[in-house]
Amino acid sequence: MNARLLALLIILVVDMCSALGIVYIRHQSRHLAVALGALEAEHDNAMAEWSRLQLEQAWLADAGQVESQARRRLQMTQPPEMHILVVRP
Amino acid sequence: MSAARNSHVRASRLYALLLIFFLVSLALVARAVKLQVAQTEFLQGQGEARFLREVDIPTTRGMISDRNGEPLAVSTPVESVWVNPGEVLQVPEKLGLLAKVLETDADELERKLTQRSAREFVWLRRRLHPDMASQIEALKIQGVYLQKEYRRFYPAGEVAAHVVGFTNIDDIGQEGLELAYNDWLIGEAGRKRVIKDRLGRTVEEVELVKQASPGKDLQLTIDRRLQYLAYTELKRTVLKHGARSGSVVLMDLHNGEILAMVNQPSYNPNQPDGSSEGLRNRAVTDVFEPGSVMKPFAVTSMLEAGIVTPGTPVETSPGTLVISGHTIRDHHNYGLLDVTGVLTKSSNVGVTKLALELSPEHMWDTYRRYGFGEATGSGFPGESAGVLRNHQRWRRLEHATIAYGYGISATALQLAQAYAVIASGGVLRQPTLIQGAINPPISMVDPVLARQVADMLETVTGPAGTGKQARVANYRIAGKTGTSRKASASGYASRYVASFAGFAPASNPRLVCVVIVNDPTGEQYYGGDVAAPLFANVVGGALRLMNVPPDDYPALFAQSATDAEGAAR
Numbered sequence: 001m002n003a004r005l006l007a008l009l010i011i012l013v014v015d016m017c018s019a020l021g022i023v024y025i026r027h028q029s030r031h032l033a034v035a036l037g038a039l040e041a042e043h044d045n046a047m048a049e050w051s052r053l054q055l056e057q058a059w060l061a062d063a064g065q066v067e068s069q070a071r072r073r074l075q076m077t078q079p080p081e082m083h084i085l086v087v088r089p
Numbered sequence: 090m091s092a093a094r095n096s097h098v099r100a101s102r103l104y105a106l107l108l109i110f111f112l113v114s115l116a117l118v119a120r121a122v123k124l125q126v127a128q129t130e131f132l133q134g135q136g137e138a139r140f141l142r143e144v145d146i147p148t149t150r151g152m153i154s155d156r157n158g159e160p161l162a163v164s165t166p167v168e169s170v171w172v173n174p175g176e177v178l179q180v181p182e183k184l185g186l187l188a189k190v191l192e193t194d195a196d197e198l199e200r201k202l203t204q205r206s207a208r209e210f211v212w213l214r215r216r217l218h219p220d221m222a223s224q225i226e227a228l229k230i231q232g233v234y235l236q237k238e239y240r241r242f243y244p245a246g247e248v249a250a251h252v253v254g255f256t257n258i259d260d261i262g263q264e265g266l267e268l269a270y271n272d273w274l275i276g277e278a279g280r281k282r283v284i285k286d287r288l289g290r291t292v293e294e295v296e297l298v299k300q301a302s303p304g305k306d307l308q309l310t311i312d313r314r315l316q317y318l319a320y321t322e323l324k325r326t327v328l329k330h331g332a333r334s335g336s337v338v339l340m341d342l343h344n345g346e347i348l349a350m351v352n353q354p355s356y357n358p359n360q361p362d363g364s365s366e367g368l369r370n371r372a373v374t375d376v377f378e379p380g381s382v383m384k385p386f387a388v389t390s391m392l393e394a395g396i397v398t399p400g401t402p403v404e405t406s407p408g409t410l411v412i413s414g415h416t417i418r419d420h421h422n423y424g425l426l427d428v429t430g431v432l433t434k435s436s437n438v439g440v441t442k443l444a445l446e447l448s449p450e451h452m453w454d455t456y457r458r459y460g461f462g463e464a465t466g467s468g469f470p471g472e473s474a475g476v477l478r479n480h481q482r483w484r485r486l487e488h489a490t491i492a493y494g495y496g497i498s499a500t501a502l503q504l505a506q507a508y509a510v511i512a513s514g515g516v517l518r519q520p521t522l523i524q525g526a527i528n529p530p531i532s533m534v535d536p537v538l539a540r541q542v543a544d545m546l547e548t549v550t551g552p553a554g555t556g557k558q559a560r561v562a563n564y565r566i567a568g569k570t571g572t573s574r575k576a577s578a579s580g581y582a583s584r585y586v587a588s589f590a591g592f593a594p595a596s597n598p599r600l601v602c603v604v605i606v607n608d609p610t611g612e613q614y615y616g617g618d619v620a621a622p623l624f625a626n627v628v629g630g631a632l633r634l635m636n637v638p639p640d641d642y643p644a645l646f647a648q649s650a651t652d653a654e655g656a657a658r
Contacts, residue, residue: 029293051166
């Protein structure tokens with residue numbers, strides 16, 4: 001009789017612990033889900049920023065842009081024939 | 090008596106109780122009806138707000154880049170604005186503000202929304218400017234929502250427009266490689282089931298319904314710098330000669346990779362305006378009668394048949410030849426030439442005389458092996474196969490004209506492929522626009538004969554040739570000019586297609602380039618005057634950018650000698 005009571009008590013305690021544990025874990029998981037959502041949003045924003053930067057870089061490095069900068073602003077020209085030294089391979 | 094009164098009291102109690110029960114249940118039913126009928130919208134909204142939901146996991150379309158990883162097409166998120174007309178129309182006074190931000194007419198906006206008031210979702214404007222989006226967000230009008238969408242940008246603009254193509258507003262490829270590789274680029278949005286709280290935050294991910302697969306990137310063989318070079322040179326030439334259109338194809342002989350493919354007219358893929366004139370990638374979709382640029386293939390056929398060697402003399406005087414009542418003419422009477430000279434001078438009479446000694450079947454077979462009459466298999470949408478009629482249907486006149494490039498049609502890309510066969514010792518490689526494509530070399534022509542033809546073609550840019558303007562300093566250039574009259578409803582009109590096809594450096598070919606200028610309306614219309622200088626500019630720039638060592642040593646020595654003299658003086 002005593003042993004059965006003890007077993008019942010233990011099961012009761014374990015049950016309570018498990019119940020509390022579930023509540024706690026569930027709470028945790030919701031917190032983590034919110035955190036994950038925030039991180040995903042951050043990732044999305046970073047990706048968006050990356051694509052914008054890529055575009056900006058592409059626009060700045062556009063051959064037409066570079067050519068006009070070189071010719072107009074920096075006054076660069078193609079060297080004449082006689083200034084090119086060809087090394088025979 | 091008392092028993093009777095007792096029972097009476099009991100009955101009235103019962104009725105009273107029943108009445109109370111009835112009233113209570115009536116109240117419940119009334120409440121239920123009220124909730125169900127009158128407040129459905131509110132309650133449903135509230136319920137949905139904190140319930141199990143399936144949401145999309147968005148993906149982006151893959152990036153298209155050039156051979157060096159420079160972006161040619163990139164998707165980036167932008168905001169689109171949509172409304173729930175029912176909600177917005179409850180606050181009509183705010184419509185003015187909204188219309189002002191959107192730069193539209195308030196009355197028109199209201200009319201539009203009233204017409205669609207039965208719906209719950211109406212796009213107002215898609216792909217907003219970021220400033221406009223933040224203004225709309227600041228207005229905080231009920232029923233107006235912003236939705237993140239992806240917009241495709243093409244930093245190379247019109248320069249690579251034909252190759253890359255563009256997508257429509259729903260991000261589906263419409264033209265070019267965006268269309269051809271749509272499935273590869275597009276990716277697939279996933280779905281997941283989540284529980285959201287009242288504020289719309291996801292509190293729990295219940296399950297992943299479908300894994301999202303992001304769009305894959307696509308790397309092209311195009312070199313953006315060469316593409317730009319070819320495009321600006323082509324545009325300049327087309328403007329200078331008042332031409333209707335033009336194309337340039339530049340190909341790497343080592344692997345069949347297309348380094349540049351440009352056309353005029355072009356369009357801005359960031360804002361395609363729907364006019365179809367500039368949309369076609371003419372280098373691949375449009376066929377033309379190539380004219381004299383076809384002569385090397387007829388000569389290959391003669392060499393294969395063993396009826397001539399490069400030195401065999403051919404009498405071309407008096408510069409005309411009558412075949413089936415049709416006169417074939419040369420520009421001048423060139424007199425006695427050899428086979429090399431026929432190519433150097435581009436003699437129609439010479440090539441026709443010799444070609445008529447060939448069997449049509451053999452000539453047809455040679456042309457087929459060079460890839461004519463069959464799409465190259467580049468995988469480009471709308472690629473044309475050109476026309477090469479079966480030899481059994483050739484009449485004698487056709488047999489003659491096909492030798493110098495009439496009665497047959499081809500695309501610029503086919504010509505590039507065919508010249509690549511000559512340049513690379515008889516080996517055909519399928520031209521490709523995609524990195525990592527599998528295009529094993531296929532032997533099509535005897536390497537010795539291909540070399541002979543290549544050597545003959547080098548004389549075209551020599552002192553006696555028609556293509557002197559295709560020369561590039563310090564490099565040996567081989568190629569062939571072409572000037573073909575355009576066929577029209579009333580026979581051949583006095584409108585022309587000027588072309589030049591060739592490769593460089595001639596001693597160890599690396600690049601093949603085909604230039605087509607359609608309908609130059611200026612005084613000059615010969616391939617040697619219109620197309621050859623463009624070829625020289627494109628190939629010269631490309632050889633320099635690709636660090637191909639010069640091979641024209643005699644010219645180099647002569648030049649350094651004069652330089653030294655000049656310096657000494």
